[in-house]
Amino acid sequence: MAIDEKHIGEEMYTIISNRETGKIAMVCQSLKSKEIRQVLQKCRNQTLSQVVSLTWDFSSLYRKIGNDNLPNAIQIIDKFHVIKNLMEAHQDVRVRYRQKELDKRRKAHKEFKQIEKQRLKDSEQSGERFVAKKFHYKEQRYENGETALELLARSRYLLYKYKSQWADKQAKRANVLFEHYPEIAEAYTLACQFRDFMSRKNIGKHFLQIDKQLHQWYENVEDAEIDEMLNFKTLIE
Structure with missing residues (x-):
């Protein structure tokens, strides 16, 4: 039931x-x-x-x-809910880094507004004509031509797949992502390991062998010290 x-x-x-x-x-x-x-x-x-x-x-x-x-x-x-929570934990690592990039943008915009406010005040005092500037957030572009925000947003779906399922463009994007965000790469590896553990590969194996494999995964998560994956580990223990 x-x-x-x-x-x-x-x-x-x-x-x-x-x-x-x-x-x-x-x-x-x-x-x-x-x-x-x-x-x-x-x-x-x-x-x-x-x-x-x-x-x-x-x-x-x-x-x-x-x-x-x-x-x-x-x-x-239910296996569906286990994997669902695993993938949410993994994606949360990506989202955390994207929020950091958005935070940088927000702070830059706040600083820009303060500078513009001071410029307006100075212009009023000097009697000079004030010409408002447009906010332009300068972002570094990675070797695949994407900014950090673009890379982190566009990598969502490839993280749900195994490497063998990636298209060429996804593989190139993943290489850039993992190079610049090694913690996301480590979380991806841990997620794939657990998905393998939950797959049909373990059907027919002795209980002790499966239990040993699971506890090895627990140790890998502890060593990685990624909060989102640690939270998932606590959830299933």
Whole structure:
């Protein structure tokens, strides 16, 4: 079974469905544990005890619902939400650097306005005609012809892909990006490693081998000291 929330109209609903058949088992117009429990209690205890697995996102609400109402269900965090949070963490590193560049632009514009204000004041005192200047933010262009802001904005989609999936233009852009922003490159490597871990490559491997691989990834994240990736690591541990 799977549990998730859905926005219908102006209301939020909690929905439990059968992942194999796609059929809905329960709909509750609430996100409160107590009210969801009241709906589930209308089912026979024997029926609830037959549920063997429950997949959900990272919501503590769903963990509580599973613990309180589905005693025999193994709880599994949905792979979709795991990868979604991983990619958001990775993209957040790129966004952080882009915000820094935007901050530089904002400060330059603020300084320009202060200078213009002083020029206007001086002109009024001297009686000279004031000619306003236009703000022009001078940005360095990298070897591919893009500014830092352009590079960081246009690199969004390539970071979702493996290197083998990049087009030639994306590969060139990635090389420039990783050269000038090595922390983004390191976060990208960590994201790809974890995606490999969650892929079919590990099907059939011994549990201890998989566990060792996961803990090695944890160590890699700790060594990298990238806040966004550390936050993701804490989320899944």
